[in-house]
Amino acid sequence: MTGQGEHNPESAGRQCVKYSFFKVDPGFRRLSHEKQADLKLELIGTIRSFNRRMLLRAYSLFGLRGDVDFMLWQVAEEVDAFNALASAIFSTSMAPYLQTPYSLLGMTRRSIYDIGLQGAEAEERIIIQPGDGKYLFVYPFVKTRAWYALPFEERQRMMSEHIRVGRKYPQFKLNTIYSFGLDDQEFVVAFEGNSTSAFLDLVMELRDTEASRYTLRDTPTFTCINMTLPQVLDSIGGAQVADEAGPDVESHxxxxxxxxxxxxxxxxxxxxxxxxxxxxxxxxxxxxxxxxxxxxxxxxxxxxxxxxxxxxxxxxxxxxxxxxxxxxxxxxxxxxxxxxxxxxxxxxxxxxxxxxxxxxxxxx
Ligand code: FES
CATH class of the missing domain: 2.102.10.10 (Rieske [2Fe-2S] iron-sulphur domain)
Known part of the structure; x- marks a missing residue:
C-alpha cells in the first residue's frame, strides 16, 4: 500500500494547480471545416484521456482578451501530470495552431493568517473543490517586499480588514494558491461567481483597503467563462463539434x-x-x-x-x-x-x- 506517512499539517494533502492559457493561431481558421472538426475532436479526446488523472475544467476567454482564447484549469497531486498533459496536447495535430501565452502554477496551502476558519473548514483550504460559478476571475498576485518586513501582527490586522471586505460578497468562492519558488508570482487568485458587475465592485472595494498599498502586481487579469471543452473549442469559431463530442463527463x-x-x-x-x-x-x-x-x-x-x-x-x-x-x-x-x-x-x-x-x- 502506498504512502503511509504521518500527517504533517504544514504540507500534507496539498494539491498542485495549473492555469494554462491558450491562443489559437489564425492559420487554424484557414483550414477546411472538415479538417477543423478533425483537429478539435482529436484534441478533445486527448485532453479527456486525462480526466481520471486530474481535475480538469475548460473556460473560454474568446472575445474577452486579445491575447488568449481559452484556459484549462488543472488540479492534480503532482506537477508531472501537467507536464504529461502538455506533452499530449502538443503531440496532437492541433499543436501547430496552439500557443500558451500565459501559464500560472502553484499549490494549495493553509494561510499563515487567522482567516476565521477552524478544523475541517481550514483543512478544506488545501483541497480545490470547484463550484458551479459561470465565471472564473483569475490573476497572479505579488506583494511588495515592504509587506514582508512588517511585524506579523500588523499584517494580520490588515488582512483581517481585507477578509472583512471579501465576506461582504459571499456569492464568490475564492480559490487561492501559492506559487512561491514555483512560478513568477507569489499567489494565484481565482474567484468563482456568476456576476461580472459584483466582482468589479468587490475588486474596487479591495483597492481601498490598507493591504492594497502593499500590492506589487496583480495583472494580467483573466475573465473566464465556464463551458464544456467542446463548447470552449466551438467558441473560437470554425467547425462546430459539441454535438458530436458529447458531454465532458463520459459515462458507461x-x-x-x-x-x-x-x-x-x-x-x-x-x-x-x-x-x-x-x-x-x-x-x-x-x-x-x-x-x-x-x-x-x-x-x-x-x-x-x-x-x-x-x-x-x-x-x-x-x-x-x-x-x-x-x-x-x-x-x-x-x-x-x-x-x-x-x-x-x-x-x-x-x-x-x-x-x-x-x-x-x-x-x-
Ligand atoms: S482521521 Fe482522517 S483526516 Fe482525520
Missing part, C-alpha cells in the same frame, strides 16, 4: 465510469482517480476492488494513502492523518475521531477494466 451504460485498467491496480495496491471533481480511492484486496471517496470525512485526509488491513469483518483502511478506521465495503467507521461514514461507490470489473458508479445511479 447505466452510469458506470471506466476508472482504470485492472492491470494498473494489482492486488495489494491502491490509487486515486478523478470522477469530475470527486476523488475516488480504489483498493484491490486480493482481486476484489473497493471504491470509497478519497477524502476522509474527518478532515479530508487522502484515504488512498492509508494503511490497508483486515478487520474482523473484512478489509479496512486507516486514514493516514488521524487514524480513523473505515470498513471498505460499507464505509462505516470502525474506530476513530469521527462517526460519519465515508461515501462508497459501486464497483464492477468488465473486460479488464474497473468501473465505478454512484451507488444510487447504478441501473445494471
Amino acid at each position: 451504460e447505466g452510469g458506470w465510469l471506466n476508472a482504470i485498467a485492472l492491470a494498473d491496480l494489482p492486488p495489494g495496491s491502491s490509487t486515486r482517480v478523478y470522477m469530475g471533481s470527486q476523488q475516488i480511492a480504489l483498493f484491490n484486496v486480493d482481486g476484489q476492488v473497493y471504491a470509497i471517496n478519497n477524502r476522509c470525512p474527518h478532515a479530508r485526509g487522502p484515504l488512498c494513502e492509508g494503511r490497508l488491513h483486515i478487520n474482523g469483518s473484512g478489509p479496512a483502511v486507516t486514514c493516514p492523518w488521524h487514524k480513523a478506521d473505515f470498513d471498505l465495503a460499507t464505509g462505516s467507521v470502525i474506530e476513530g475521531p469521527i462517526s460519519a461514514p465515508v461515501r462508497t461507490y459501486a464497483v464492477k470489473i468488465e473486460d479488464g477494466h474497473v468501473y465505478v458508479a454512484e451507488q444510487a445511479e447504478v441501473t445494471a
